[in-house]
Amino acid sequence: MFLGTHAPRLDEKGRLVLPAKFREGLSAGVVLTKGQDRSIVVWPAAEFAAYAERLNEASRSDARVRAYLRVLFSGAFDEIPDRQGRVTMPSALREYAGLDRDVMVVGNGTTVEIWDAAAWGTYLQGQEEGYSDLSEEVIPGIL
Numbered sequence: 629m630f631l632g633t634h635a636p637r638l639d640e641k642g643r644l645v646l647p648a649k650f651r652e653g654l655s656a657g658v659v660l661t662k663g664q665d666r667s668i669v670v671w672p673a674a675e676f677a678a679y680a681e682r683l684n685e686a687s688r689s690d691a692r693v694r695a696y697l698r699v700l701f702s703g704a705f706d707e708i709p710d711r712q713g714r715v716t717m718p719s720a721l722r723e724y725a726g727l728d729r730d731v732m733v734v735g736n737g738t739t740v741e742i743w744d745a746a747a748w749g750t751y752l753q754g755q756e757e758g759y760s761d762l763s764e765e766v767i768p769g770i771l
Contacts (some may be wrong), residue, residue, distance in 0.1 A: 630735035635745065637729050642713045642722060646670075647733055651713040660721055662703045663741055665751060668717070670726045670740040673706065682759055717742070 634647040649710055657673035671679070683700075688695045705718045717727060730745035743751070 629738060632735045633748075634733040636720075636731065638717060638727060638731060641716075642717045642719065642729065644717055644733070646709060646713045646715060647741075648723060650711070650733070650735070651709065654709055654740070655739050657706060657708045658715060660705045660707065660715070660718065661700055662721065666725050666744075666747060667734075668721050668727075668742040669736075670715070670742060672738070675738050676704075702745045739763065 630646075630650055630653065632649070633724075636645050636647065638644055654670065654672055659671045659673055661669045661671065661676075661678035663669035680701075683697060686697075688694055703720065703724070707715050707720065709715050721727075725742065726744045726747060727742070728744065732743045732745050732748040734741045734743060734748065
């Protein structure tokens, strides 16, 4: 499980050193995808494969499904972190998420998200106010 918030920096080659506490869970390989809210999602390769299997059950006759699958898979990159725990952030994903040098790496349970540091601060500030007001309507049967 990936937990916490970390503030590494992208190097001049667009590489990111993954937080030490995340490295073991990501060492077998990752898939980097566009996330919602202009973030990048880092999936453990096995977790992404399981997610892709579930997506294959969706009806491709639905235009929304086709659009989602196209954007997700066409913008996905697989990679194996190097010995220092670095992954290269493809320029297309850096552009999508507005990443420059300062980033936030955020644990999100079974995935990790990478955000532009300023965008994460703005997003979190806007979400924390309503966090305590979340109800069963957000995640039925869970909250």
